[in-house]
Amino acid sequence: MAACSIEDVLAKAEKDEAEKLKSITVHKELDLEFDLGNLFAFDKNPPDTREFRQKNKEDFLCSLARDNTQLLINEIWKLPTERVDEVIVAKLPEPTTRLPREKPAPKPRPPTKWEEFAKLKGIQKKKKTNLVWDDVHKEWRRRWGYKRANDDTKEWLIEVPESVDPNEDQFAKRIKAKKERVAKNELNRLRNIARAQKIKVPGVGLAPTPTDQPSKSELGKAVQVAKVSTASVGKFQDRLPKEKAPKNTGKKRKFQPLIGDFSTEKQKQLDILKVMDSKKPRLDITKAVNKQMREEDMESGSKRKKGSGKKRRKGNFSGKKGKGFGSTAKSGKNRKPRMKQGKR
Amino acid sequence: MTQLDGVVKPKTKRSKRFLQSREPKLIENVKNAMLIKGGNTSETVTQALKDIYALKKPNAVLYKKKNITRPFEDQTSLEFFSKKSDCSLFLFGSHNKKRPNNLIFGRMFDFHVLDMIELGIEKFTSLKEIKRSTCPEGTKPLLVFAGEAFDMDNEYKRLRSILTDFFRGPTVPSVRLAGLEHLLHFTALEGKIYMRSYKVLLKKSGCRTPRIELEEMGPSFDFVMRRTHLASDDLYKTAHRQPKALKPKKKKNISHDAFGTKFGRLHMQKQDLEKLQTRRPDLRTK
Numbered sequence: 001m002a003a004c005s006i007e008d009v010l011a012k013a014e015k016d017e018a019e020k021l022k023s024i025t026v027h028k029e030l031d032l033e034f035d036l037g038n039l040f041a042f043d044k045n046p047p048d049t050r051e052f053r054q055k056n057k058e059d060f061l062c063s064l065a066r067d068n069t070q071l072l073i074n075e076i077w078k079l080p081t082e083r084v085d086e087v088i089v090a091k092l093p094e095p096t097t098r099l100p101r102e103k104p105a106p107k108p109r110p111p112t113k114w115e116e117f118a119k120l121k122g123i124q125k126k127k128k129t130n131l132v133w134d135d136v137h138k139e140w141r142r143r144w145g146y147k148r149a150n151d152d153t154k155e156w157l158i159e160v161p162e163s164v165d166p167n168e169d170q171f172a173k174r175i176k177a178k179k180e181r182v183a184k185n186e187l188n189r190l191r192n193i194a195r196a197q198k199i200k201v202p203g204v205g206l207a208p209t210p211t212d213q214p215s216k217s218e219l220g221k222a223v224q225v226a227k228v229s230t231a232s233v234g235k236f237q238d239r240l241p242k243e244k245a246p247k248n249t250g251k252k253r254k255f256q257p258l259i260g261d262f263s264t265e266k267q268k269q270l271d272i273l274k275v276m277d278s279k280k281p282r283l284d285i286t287k288a289v290n291k292q293m294r295e296e297d298m299e300s301g302s303k304r305k306k307g308s309g310k311k312r313r314k315g316n317f318s319g320k321k322g323k324g325f326g327s328t329a330k331s332g333k334n335r336k337p338r339m340k341q342g343k344r
Numbered sequence: 345m346t347q348l349d350g351v352v353k354p355k356t357k358r359s360k361r362f363l364q365s366r367e368p369k370l371i372e373n374v375k376n377a378m379l380i381k382g383g384n385t386s387e388t389v390t391q392a393l394k395d396i397y398a399l400k401k402p403n404a405v406l407y408k409k410k411n412i413t414r415p416f417e418d419q420t421s422l423e424f425f426s427k428k429s430d431c432s433l434f435l436f437g438s439h440n441k442k443r444p445n446n447l448i449f450g451r452m453f454d455f456h457v458l459d460m461i462e463l464g465i466e467k468f469t470s471l472k473e474i475k476r477s478t479c480p481e482g483t484k485p486l487l488v489f490a491g492e493a494f495d496m497d498n499e500y501k502r503l504r505s506i507l508t509d510f511f512r513g514p515t516v517p518s519v520r521l522a523g524l525e526h527l528l529h530f531t532a533l534e535g536k537i538y539m540r541s542y543k544v545l546l547k548k549s550g551c552r553t554p555r556i557e558l559e560e561m562g563p564s565f566d567f568v569m570r571r572t573h574l575a576s577d578d579l580y581k582t583a584h585r586q587p588k589a590l591k592p593k594k595k596k597n598i599s600h601d602a603f604g605t606k607f608g609r610l611h612m613q614k615q616d617l618e619k620l621q622t623r624r625p626d627l628r629t630k
Contacts, residue, residue, distance in 0.1 A: 023555045038512045039519070042504070043490040047533050061540055062558055065529040068488045069544060070556045073524070077553040081521065089518045098584055099509045102375055102432040103368035103454055105587035 024074060026067045034075050037095030041072040110196040113188070153178075220246065366430050370589055374514040375451075377404045378431040380422075382438030383412035388445050388468050389437040395471040395563035396435060399541070402482045403513065405429045415448050416571055419457045427455045433510050434460075443570060449506050450573075453583040461503050462570040463537065474562040477543040483526045484513045486544065491532030499572050500532055522546070527558065537567040 033042040043064075052060050079090040111119070118124075131140040134149035141149035158170040214222070224246045228234040256265070275282055354360035365373070377400050379393045397406045413421040415436050422434060432455075436448040443464060450460025471478075487508055493500045511528055524544060531538040542558040549555035575583065598608045 019550075021551065023549045024551070024553050037515065038487065038508065039484060039524070040487045040508060040512070041489070042494065043488065044492055044495050045490070046492045047490060047531060049534060052533060058560070061529070061531055061538055062542070062560065064490055064531065065488065065527065065540060065542060066556055066558050068490055068529070069486060069527050069542075069558065072486055072488060073544075073546075073556055074553050076519075076524070077521070082518075084518075088521050090521050091518045092516060095515055097505075097508060099505065100451065100453055100458060100580070100583035101585070102372050102452075104582070105585070106368045106370065 024070060026070050028067070028071070032068065032071050034072065035095055035097045036076060036079065037093050038097055039072070039076070039092075040095075040097060041068055041075075043068050112192040113195070370587055374403050375433050375509065376429070376431040377433035377435060377510060378407060378425055378429055379404060379435045380407040380411050380425065380437070381409065382436060382446075383410050384439055385437050386439035386445055388465055389439050389447065391470050391472075392445075392447065392465060392468055392563065392565070393435065393437045398471055398481070399485075399511070399563075405431060415450065415457070415460060416462070416573060422450075422457060423452070423455050426452050435510070446570070447567075449503075449510060451506060451509055453575075453579070457573065458575045458579065458583055459502055459506065460573045461499070461506060462572065463565075463567040464570050465565055466536065466568055467564075467566040469562050469564045471562040474560055477559050477561055479526045479543060479561065482513070483523065484516065484519065485511055485526040485528045485541075486524060487511060488527065488529045489532075490529065493532035494530075499569065499574070502572070502574055503537070503569070504530070526561070535568065537565075537569065539565040539567060 028043070028045055030044045033044065034040070047060075047064060076090060079092065081088050081090050083089070128143060130143060132143045132149040133139075134141045136150070141147060143149060152174070158174070160166055160168075160170060227237045230237065352363065354363050379397050379400075381390065381393060385393075393406065397404050407425070411421070411425075413436075415422055415434075422436070426432065426434065432452040434448075434450050434452070436450070438446045438448075440446070443462070445465035445468070446462060447465060448460050448462045451458050489504050489507075494504045495501065507530060524546075527542040527544050529538075529540045529542065531540075541561050541563060543561045545557040545559060546554040547557050574580075598606060600606055
């Protein structure tokens with residue numbers, strides 16, 4: 001009897017357990033995919049379309065969602081937990097779904113010119129102490145910045161060296177030197193950036209950052225630009241004894257001399273009259289060649305598309321041709337010589 | 345020389361910090377989303393944008409004014425907005441006769457559009473309409489996708505990736521179990537995508553794992569897919585590239601067999617027998 005009761009108890013316990021689990025178990029054909037790092041689940045099973053049509057749509061979706069969520073929650077509850085500030089917290093694994101990055105990965109900063117040089121020479125950075133003994137104030141002071149030790153900007157008297165002009169303002173000289181150092185440093189910084197980004201530094205003539213060894217032509221250009229950059233556009237600038245006139249400066253208009261070779265002038269006038277007199281339009285070779293090329297292009301294009309469109313286009317073109325030529329001969333060609341005459 | 349593009353030297357510490365927060369990083373910031381209202385929007389679209397903004401809130405920007413752009417035709421203004429507000433996810437809402445109630449989900453890589461998918465709203469229930477239950481702002485949602493289309497179809501696959509990216513929120517090392525309150529469920533069924541948002545109720549089940557009950561919370565959408573713009577494979581691959589520093593380092597001289605047993609060689613020092621604890625130490629000295 002005792003044995004029987006034990007069996008009963010066991011069976012009952014088993015049943016209870018099963019019933020308990022019943023409320024949280026969900027059966028699916030295919031297992032779900034989980035990515036617990038993102039609290040993500042993916043149910044590959046095709047939803048039952050027949051049921052979807054028959055049943056209330058919302059109820060169907062809700063029950064589907066419930067089942068899937070139950071599975072996801074079951075999975076999350078299996079994770080190791082710990083207690084933080086009276087709250088039970090589950091440790092999430094790393095997300096497994098690969099998602100695109102927002103920005104490309106950072107690149108290491110390219111070394112500056114100095115860093116390159118230092119590496120080549122094996123120069124290593126030395127740590128300097130922050131505090132330095134100040135002899136004047138008899139105390140330890142910071143090496144840099146406000147209230148620094150041995151501050152040479154705060155001196156009220158500077159000895160004038162023997163070699164320099166006694167009237168020169170030594171204070172102003174110091175300030176100017178400092179400003180120049182700062183400017184140079186800034187320039188170098190920008191140059192380093194430009195070098196890192198592989199930008200060719202633009203500039204007219206001698207750019208603010210010349211290349212290390214400017215070529216002869218570059219220097220010549222720079223000299224030319226500098227000369228012209230005056231209020232009177234370089235009109236009163238002196239020349240060096242053996243300086244040559246610059247090449248390719250870009251003279252815009254050229255005129256014939258006023259008095260001189262009469263025969264060429266006569267020939268020119270006659271040519272103009274000849275063109276004006278002739279009934280035939282003058283042939284502009286470049287224009288004609290361009291037209292011909294375009295025509296061929298169009299033809300080949302239309303051939304590729306359709307055979308039919310070809311004929312009409314060609315006809316159109318020939319009509320334009322006559323018109324265009326006549327007009328160019330009258331207005332375009334006559335204008336040029338007339339202007340020249342006026343200038344004279 | 346002074347106008348070097350893309351090189352800005354911060355003048356104050358504060359601006360330096362700001363610029364640093366936007367720099368590309370090894371472990372990236374949480375992706376921000378910008379919700380952009382198009383040139384013309386219907387009430388549905390406006391409300392939908394507002395509701396999604398409410399779901400995304402700490403990591404989102406809502407552009408409430410009209411923005412007359414068409415992302416599928418010209419992406420420059422989107423790219424500009426993305427750069428301005430440092431957002432790599434976007435949702436663009438518009439409404440016109442040809443494409444009524446239109447939402448475009450998309451994401452950027454390096455401030456250029458990576459992929460975007462246009463979804464038309466067929467049916468929409470707002471967050472306001474269902475007043476029963478709400479979630480605290482910034483709750484990390486459970487994301488569940490259902491339907492074989494999300495696995496088979498290329499565009500649906502990409503949509504799944506975009507939606508996961510859009511709604512997943514920050515990556516966290518751990519999560520409060522009682523705080524799993526919000527569920528976003530996407531179902532692909534008969535050519536439509538049903539997005540439902542539920543509040544999760546954890547009920548006692550008698551064992552450790554709770555039983556789940558759901559309560560509809562809103563917003564809920566019935567979407568149809570319209571135009572898509574997917575990134576080329578090349579760009580997609582570049583966007584997924586993991587930096588070298590983040591890849592797990594391979595450990596030397598350790599191997600595993602088929603059953604997952606770990607093999608390695610141990611190097612031990614010679615045991616000092618003098619210090620050996622025996623039951624009767626005096627015996628050793630004799």
